[in-house]
Amino acid sequence: MKRIYHVGLMLLITICVITACRKMDSAYKNYVVPGGLTYAGKATKPKAYSGLNRVKVAWLRGADPSVVKAKVFWNSFADSISVDIPEIGDTISVMIDNLQEKSYTFIIRTYDAQGHSSIPVEVVGGSYGEKYQAQLLTRPVNSTVIKTNGAITINWGGADVSNGAFxxxxxxxxxxxxxxxxxxxxxxxxxxxxxxxxxxxxxxxTLFRPDSLSVDNFYTGYTDGGLRSFDKKDWKIIDYSTQHSPGENAVINFIDGTDGTRWHTCAGCSNYPHFATIDMGVERTITQFGVWRTTYAMPDGDDRGPDKFEFLTSIDNITWINHGSFNFNRLINGEQRYLLPENAKARYFKFVGTQGPQSYMVMGEISTYGQ
Structure with missing residues (x-):
C-alpha cells in the first residue's frame, strides 16, 4: 500500500512541474526573439583626441564587414553625430566641434544596413579653450647675444612644461x-x-600641447626680442690707466662676462680718472650699456667703485664722442644700465671713472647693447 502511495505522489509532482514549466514558457514567449539577437561589430580601441573647443573621436575598423554607420553620443545621449563608415581604411574618425571646455564621455554605437546596433563602447576625452589659454606663460628670454658675424644666440629661461609647453x-x-x-x-x-x-x-x-593626444597647438602672444647684448668673445682691452696686478686684479676682468671678478686699479700709485678702452672688433650701434660693481671676495659687494663716470665712443679710435657724465651707485649689486638716446655708432668705447671715495677704483663688469 505504501509503495502505491509513493508512486502516486511522484506522478503528481511530475505533472505539477511540467505544468509550471509550460506556464513559464508561455510567460517568456513574448520576450524571446526567434533566431536570437543580432549585434553589429563594436568599435575597437577607441581614442579621444583633445583640441580647441573640439574633440576628435577615432577607433579601429572592426572585423564585421556589415557595419555601414556609427553614431557618437555625448552629454548623456542628449547630443550625437552620425558617421558613415567608408569601404576602405583602417581607422574611423569624426571631429566634434563647438564643444564647451570640459571633460566628456563619448559613447560609440555601430550599425549594419538592417539597423542592428552594436553594444556601446565608451571613451573619455576633453576639449580646451579660454580657461586653459589664459594660464599659459611665455617662456622668457634671459639674454640675446649678437656675435661679431651678426649671428644671434638666444639664452632661454624656464619653460612652463607643466602646462604642456613643448x-x-x-x-x-x-x-x-x-x-x-x-x-x-x-x-x-x-x-x-x-x-x-x-x-x-x-x-x-611659446607653443603648448595640453596632452599627448591633442590635435591642436596653443600659443602665447608674441613678445618682442628686446635688448640684445654684444658678444664679448672678440673684445679686446687696447688701452687702460692702471691695474693693481695681473690675474685677479687685471683690467681684462672688466669684460670677462661676470661681476664675480674685478678690475682693481693700482692702489697707492694711481688717482682719478681711471679708464679702459675696448675694441669690440666690428662697428655696432650702441643703444644702452650696463655697469656692475664687483662681488669678488665680497659676496655682499665691493663699494670701492666710482660715484661718477663718463662713457665715450669712437668709430676709428681717433675721434671720440663723449656721451656725458653718469652717476653710479657703488652700494648696490647687479647691473646698472644707461641709455644712449643718440644710438651711437662705434667700434670702440671708453669707460672713464672720474670720481670716487678712494684714489684707486674697483669695478666688476661692463656690457653694451644694441644692433
Missing part, C-alpha cells in the same frame, strides 16, 4: 628680407639664428 617659435626677417619662423624645443637652453637681417629684431612665442 617649443618656442621665433619670427624674424632674414638677410634677403624674407620673414621666417623657426621652432626650438623646450629642451634647448640656447638657440642660434645665423641669417637675421642687420638692424632688425625678432619676436617669439
Amino acid at each position: 617649443a618656442s617659435e621665433v619670427e624674424y626677417t632674414d638677410v634677403s628680407g624674407n620673414v621666417k619662423h623657426k621652432l626650438f624645443p623646450v629642451e634647448s637652453l640656447t638657440s642660434e639664428i645665423l641669417d637675421m637681417k642687420p638692424n632688425t629684431n625678432y619676436k617669439f612665442r
